[in-house]
Amino acid sequence: MTKKVLFLCGSPRRKKSASLSTARYLARFLDCDYEFVDVAKARLSTDPTEAEPAFLEIVAKMQAADAVVWTFGAWVLFVPVQMQYLLDKLFTQGYDFTGKIAAAVMTSARAHDDFILDRARFVSEQLGFGYIGDVSAEGNPFFGYADEEVAESSCRVLAGQINRALAAGYIPARHYPPVERKYLSPMYRGPGFAVDGSPAAKTGDKTILVVTGNRLSEDPANAGVAESIHRYSRNSVEVIELQDRQVGPCVGCYLCDFRVEGVCVIKDEYEAIKQRLHQVDGIVFVGNCVSGMVDCYLKAFLDRCWGIAHRPSLKGKYGFVVATGGGPLEADAAWYLRGVLNKTGVRCIAALTQSAADAPAFAATVRRTTEDLDRALDEKWHIADRFNTRAVAWTFRDLVATNGMILRADYKFHQEHKMFDYLSPGGVNALMRLLFKSEILKRRMMAVRGAQVAKGREKRLAAYLQCGGRLGEGKEI
Numbered sequence: 305m306t307k308k309v310l311f312l313c314g315s316p317r318r319k320k321s322a323s324l325s326t327a328r329y330l331a332r333f334l335d336c337d338y339e340f341v342d343v344a345k346a347r348l349s350t351d352p353t354e355a356e357p358a359f360l361e362i363v364a365k366m367q368a369a370d371a372v373v374w375t376f377g378a379w380v381l382f383v384p385v386q387m388q389y390l391l392d393k394l395f396t397q398g399y400d401f402t403g404k405i406a407a408a409v410m411t412s413a414r415a416h417d418d419f420i421l422d423r424a425r426f427v428s429e430q431l432g433f434g435y436i437g438d439v440s441a442e443g444n445p446f447f448g449y450a451d452e453e454v455a456e457s458s459c460r461v462l463a464g465q466i467n468r469a470l471a472a473g474y475i476p477a478r479h480y481p482p483v484e485r486k487y488l489s490p491m492y493r494g495p496g497f498a499v500d501g502s503p504a505a506k507t508g509d510k511t512i513l514v515v516t517g518n519r520l521s522e523d524p525a526n527a528g529v530a531e532s533i534h535r536y537s538r539n540s541v542e543v544i545e546l547q548d549r550q551v552g553p554c555v556g557c558y559l560c561d562f563r564v565e566g567v568c569v570i571k572d573e574y575e576a577i578k579q580r581l582h583q584v585d586g587i588v589f590v591g592n593c594v595s596g597m598v599d600c601y602l603k604a605f606l607d608r609c610w611g612i613a614h615r616p617s618l619k620g621k622y623g624f625v626v627a628t629g630g631g632p633l634e635a636d637a638a639w640y641l642r643g644v645l646n647k648t649g650v651r652c653i654a655a656l657t658q659s660a661a662d663a664p665a666f667a668a669t670v671r672r673t674t675e676d677l678d679r680a681l682d683e684k685w686h687i688a689d690r691f692n693t694r695a696v697a698w699t700f701r702d703l704v705a706t707n708g709m710i711l712r713a714d715y716k717f718h719q720e721h722k723m724f725d726y727l728s729p730g731g732v733n734a735l736m737r738l739l740f741k742s743e744i745l746k747r748r749m750m751a752v753r754g755a756q757v758a759k760g761r762e763k764r765l766a767a768y769l770q771c772g773g774r775l776g777e778g779k780e781i
């Protein structure tokens with residue numbers, strides 16, 4: 305019987321998806337039949353216990369496949385939340401895919417691509433898959449993958465690895481030891497802890513905003529953290545429980561980048577919360593560990609923050625992050641939250657985890673960190689950026705320098721804040737920006753570029769086939 309490969313596509317960008325077009329290129333080199341499933345279109349619910357027909361249909365396809373290829377654009381250091389809904393359900397409902405292999409095809413702007421693919425490997429292995437490898441390609445919002453030659457050859461390499469593994473029945477050895485399932489499921493919350501020291505006198509004139517995914521009445525650990533900040537800060541404290549707010553998933557239209565105003569087009573509560581983030585002085589993200597990252601409510605919100613995550617418009621503010629309910633997974637989740645908070649420009653003074661400490665030690669640490677946050681706000685702590693923060697800032701500065709005609713909101717921000725090293729970054733780009741002021745000219749130039757890209761791809765494929773390369777024997781189901 306012929307083997308089957310299932311591409312699970314998590315990008316909500318449908319036909320425009322760069323990762324989908326990259327995976328489609330890869331599929332041409334597979335020797336077995338393959339199918340593409342649009343996970344984002346399935347509109348899975350946020351309830352991890354719900355086994356709705358759309359979910360069961362995806363599971364049945366996964367069970368019938370010999371290999372699964374996670375296909376997605378990097379979305380704020382992980383998969384798009386629409387794909388996380390699937391992972392949350394798989395972990396909560398106890399699915400196991402031992403005996404099958406998994407791979408990943410990801411496009412990104414190359415910010416933390418190694419970390420994100422490592423997470424893809426981690427979740428694959430926790431679901432029982434043997435992880436064969438991955439492709440990291442640079443995505444272009446209009447023309448699929450960007451770094452053409454290397455992206456194409458990476459796809460051919462991975463297709464060859466999948467072909468050989470399926471032909472030989474080879475399952476790669478695991479890299480990560482199994483983690484208790486409860487830590488991967490949204491159903492498990494961290495334990496509460498006592499917060500009963502004397503409250504601080506509210507002498508401060510600042511405001512701290514605590515953003516938590518889960519509703520606090522259902523999350524004792526996050527409730528303890530919020531209560532502790534409330535009690536021990538000298539400043540006023542506000543809490544946003546995202547589960548009770550209307551913040552839908554990002555649809556990847558990029559208008560927050562393309563339009564100078566940088567406003568999200570989805571009409572829900574996100575823009576109001578974003579405004580509040582800009583008004584307050586301190587920001588704390590509290591996330592419950594789920595699917596190897598954070599709960600889907602916080603993740604959906606962070607995806608929506610993409611527009612501010614590479615225009616550090618929250619500079620001058622201070623904050624910290626806390627990861628709860630994930631046992632050994634909290635360290636990665638806290639690292640993730642710190643990375644996102646830093647990207648927005650907020651200076652993150654600490655990344656806390658709950659499980660490794662006993663309850664009194666954790667309670668004392670949250671208290672101390674809250675008191676430090678008050679100090680940081682008063683004294684305007686000057687702390688050097690670490691490598692990750694610098695690297696991400698450079699990545700986006702370069703991206704904006706070379707694509708400023710498209711990424712208009714980002715370009716304007718970087719220019720106004722003197723974030724470029726040169727007066728006129730990217731000479732060709734400067735000229736393009738001028739030309740792109742006309743919509744008609746812009747559309748024409750994009751069409752010409754699109755045709756050039758398509759022709760280039762055909763030419764390269766022909767050259768590859770002429771040099772003895774071959775297409776796969778598989779066909780799309």
Ligand SMILES: Cc1cc2nc3c(=O)[nH]c(=O)nc-3n(C[C@H](O)[C@H](O)[C@H](O)COP(=O)(O)O)c2cc1C
Nearest residue numbers: 315321322323377378380381411412413414415443
């Ligand atoms: C909400 C959002 C978050 C993103 N986060 C990241 C990121 O963390 N790292 C990165 O390198 N690129 C990031 N990107 C860029 C996308 O990964 C990139 O454009 C990718 O090609 C999109 O793939 P798709 O078209 O298949 O969705 C993000 C884009 C969006 C819209």
